[in-house]
Amino acid sequence: MRGTYTRVGDYYLPALALPAEKEKHIGVWGQRHTKYLKQNHKVLYMNLFTSGRLNEYLASVDAPAVDMFFRLATEYSDRQGVTEQLKSKKILMDSKDE
Numbered sequence: 001m002r003g004t005y006t007r008v009g010d011y012y013l014p015a016l017a018l019p020a021e022k023e024k025h026i027g028v029w030g031q032r033h034t035k036y037l038k039q040n041h042k043v044l045y046m047n048l049f050t051s052g053r054l055n056e057y058l059a060s061v062d063a064p065a066v067d068m069f070f071r072l073a074t075e076y077s078d079r080q081g082v083t084e085q086l087k088s089k090k091i092l093m094d095s096k097d098e
Contacts, residue, residue, distance in 0.1 A: 019052035026055065029069070030062030 005012040026034075034054075037045040048054040 018050065021052040021055050024055045024059040025062075026058045027062045027066060029065035030058035033061045033065075034058060 004015045006015050007013075034045075037048075045054075048057050
């Protein structure tokens, strides 16, 4: 297997390029997972990154995490008895304090 090399000064360096990766939106949960992978699973992070599958993987982590967050927030607000009327009343009370 032969590759191409570029001369830089006195050295020949391999001309490497990462594979093209489809752009996908990565939200806050995907960004947090990226940080986690970089700190705790460096080999997995580098394998995903160099194979061009990192964005796809992070998008697949982010979507269920967003759904879970909103589901948990809704369940918690229902359990605590938070209603739209209560939230608007709280906003009005906060604006009077300023």
